[in-house]
Amino acid sequence: MHDHRRVNFERLASEYAEEQEQLKEQKRRRRKGLVRRMSVFGVLMFAMFIFTVFTLFSQHSTIQEQEKIQEELDQNLANLEKEELELKEEKQLLQDYDYIAELARRDYFLTKPGETLFQLPRSSSD
Numbered sequence: 001m002h003d004h005r006r007v008n009f010e011r012l013a014s015e016y017a018e019e020q021e022q023l024k025e026q027k028r029r030r031r032k033g034l035v036r037r038m039s040v041f042g043v044l045m046f047a048m049f050i051f052t053v054f055t056l057f058s059q060h061s062t063i064q065e066q067e068k069i070q071e072e073l074d075q076n077l078a079n080l081e082k083e084e085l086e087l088k089e090e091k092q093l094l095q096d097y098d099y100i101a102e103l104a105r106r107d108y109f110l111t112k113p114g115e116t117l118f119q120l121p122r123s124s125s126d
Contacts, residue, residue: 093099104110111117 109117109119
């Protein structure tokens with residue numbers, strides 16, 4: 001029933017067929033160019049994305065370091081302000097002659113003329 005003969009077809013050379021073939025080739029080249037352009041564009045966009053992410057992480061870590069330094073400096077400033085206040089109070093006290101006399105007796109064991117110094121043992125509760 002079936003005849004298994006090979007049938008050879010010959011393409012007819014016509015202007016229309018050549019024109020259609022050229023159009024197909026032109027579309028294929030355009031598509032190939034489009035794919036190349038889109039690939040290059042995609043690679044550039046990916047590179048920009050990676051650069052942006054890297055920059056954000058870098059800035060984030062820099063900001064954290066700066067915040068840590070700021071916190072340490074704020075703590076240092078608070079300590080210095082407290083020390084300044086204590087020094088101002090001590091300066092004010094050092095203007096008082098009675099306080100200076102008390103310091104001289106306590107720290108340097110000095111006495112007024114006619115006074116006798118008695119040193120008592122310190123209790124163990126101090």
